[in-house]
Amino acid sequence: MRSSPRSATIKGVAEYAGVSIATVSRALTNPSLLHADTLAKVDAAIEQLGYRPNQIARDLRRSETRLVMVIVPRLSPYFLEIFRGVETAADKVGYGVLVGHTDRDRKRETEFISQVRSRRADGLILAASTDPDAIVASNSQAPPIVLAIDGGASKGLPSVVIDHVAAAQAATEHLLDLGHRHVGLIMGAAGSGIAADRRLGYERALGAKGRTVDPVLCVQGDFSVESGEQAMEMLLKGPTRPTAVFAANDEMAIGAMRTLKRHGLRIPDDMSVSSVDGQRIAALSDPPLTTVSVPAYDIGYRAMMTLYDIMQGQPITQRKVLKTELIVRGSTAKPKR
Amino acid sequence: MRSSPRSATIKGVAEYAGVSIATVSRALTNPSLLHADTLAKVDAAIEQLGYRPNQIARDLRRSETRLVMVIVPRLSPYFLEIFRGVETAADKVGYGVLVGHTDRDRKRETEFISQVRSRRADGLILAASTDPDAIVASNSQAPPIVLAIDGGASKGLPSVVIDHVAAAQAATEHLLDLGHRHVGLIMGAAGSGIAADRRLGYERALGAKGRTVDPVLCVQGDFSVESGEQAMEMLLKGPTRPTAVFAANDEMAIGAMRTLKRHGLRIPDDMSVSSVDGQRIAALSDPPLTTVSVPAYDIGYRAMMTLYDIMQGQPITQRKVLKTELIVRGSTAKPKR
């Protein structure tokens, strides 16, 4: 009693059960069409042979994979949250999820899109893409695509995003409203659209209060904890020491706070810190971080659902903007004296 | 000048270029076989028609997908780290990665394995599976599988793991060596093999010093920050208050420290805390956490490489145990007085 040398096919099952392959196929996809006795015979044969339909052949025939691809710049906890949303939604509608990261490399992004055009997956979710329009334009016929988190300047592509400008503005205005007059900025990665938007939000907040932007108070970061640490070092060494700082994401804010502690400075007494993202770590830090929360999970979830609608040929809303919310915690307070 | 209604196939390219489909196929897979002029004609046609080979048809013919599936209990930063390793290795050898999570649900695990048997992917990496042997046994013919992080009691399946018992023992012995006499334990999720191993490590550490395990000092957690918070509450309320606690992972240790701070207790002065995992957050916490680091990324990377070897039909080592390392930081010290 040994198993067959190579895996059973629909043909083998048909022979074993003494029916045609069409009957076996029907037993799989539409059992109600079959006579009960026939169905039983077929099921028994399937069981006996350990038969599993070949997904590849099925995909070819149906010309769909029921797979979607999601592309993120990097595999960080932040993008994981988006991914969780995508995966949950995909699972719900019977899709599998293929993940790839680009390291902000345009070539890699193009490569992934090309794979989808090759029918490796039925659709694509592009999170925080550098320049989606260019990418898509470089592929003559684009597959179903949804942009997530960042819609870029793209008019054509459907997207599920937040208003990064408004979010950053809220985080900065909170500091201004507390009475801070010198508010520093730690910027996100150069070349990132999100970083540019959040910088703009910072500038608008100042502008709305009739303040001008002081270039010495704006220092470059790259969204990493380490860059936040270094940026704060710069700020502390600089000619004008701010009493508050807005960091373009939680991780840099955490880094900034680490530097402050290392210098024996107290938060928020000596310096207030606010940011955007509202990742889990923001609530866990000491002190807990004042931040503008971004519904990353929801963004992923809705991006997937939008992609699903597109693949189903349904009409969709071009751009969905989700709400953000300022969460005031312990890292911000009025300036001392 | 409008593009073709449906995407071009190899046949269309052949007609357009005035050659046979075999020639087009060769232009794709082995261009050196072709006369330069012919190749140029074909390439031009491909370019003109925006042709992309259909991956599904190719997969069917070659009967492989060049996809692997990786299954994790949950999509947490910890498993993300393993996944990063898998993805990097997979990318290097030309494979794509399909992700799924089980929520520790055996049915879902079986379902994923079944999908791989259906040739949705060529192989499978199972991270921290509850009971891999049973799962595999329930599928008559198992696909290529590698276990990651936790090898369970499995003898048959290849795995890339760490020694969870030894890791927990090291973290606990560190506390004992500092002179703590009452060391608490915060356990991982019930039913988890890793949790069981780490508990055993704690017990062995005590045993090695001739101590007995005090049940009052052992409280149940589930690997989450929240469970760590609650566990520490229990410990503080209990009949014997420990001067040190070993938590079965970083997140619970973080939770425990939060509770301590909330009660105005100082770390490590009033209570030392150690754990296992060495996630990024352990270095970022305040105080930084003493922990036994687990090379999660490497585990993922090597699991993928092992899977690759198996799929290539190469002989492989059945079990690879990677090294862990005690990292002493600010959360542990000698007991006060």
Added chain:
DNA sequence: TTGTACGCGTTATCAT
């Protein structure tokens, strides 16, 4: 209710 036969888009074998 069941069977026959074709096609999905490739790759590979065998000719020429």
Added chain:
DNA sequence: ATGATAACGCGTACAA
């Protein structure tokens, strides 16, 4: 160096 053609495993007209 190139072409004709048979698989790969499945779903589905169309027939019976």
